[in-house]
Amino acid sequence: MKQVAATMAGTVIQVLVQAGDQVSDGQDVVVLESMKMEVPVQAQAAGNVVEVKVNIGDFVNDGDIIVVLE
Template sequence: MSQVMATMAGNVWKILVNAGEQVDEGQDVVILESMKMEIPIAAEEAGKVKEIKVQEGDFVNEGDVIIELEQEET
């Protein structure tokens, strides 16, 4: 399992994926809003969205887990 974490503090502006959805490495999964800027957060690894830990409008700190991904068994 891997985790997508916030790269900076801000508000969750938009969640771009749903639980159970397959995501690719480098795919944007969440957009944070901080200092009137939109900051896309991308998955560092491919996998299936296991759990979304935040809701739109939530405040997150740098390093907070936003999404948990399950890797495909090979």
């Protein structure tokens, strides 16, 4: 299993993938808002989305796992 982690603390404003989706290396999977900036979080590897661990409005910390890939 591969995991995609938040790159900074912020609030989830967009979830761009769902379980079953195929993602490529570098693809945006979630968009965070931090300090009034929108920050996309990318997958670091290609794979199938097994689980999305966040919802819109959730607050995440730097390093929190947000998407699980296989």
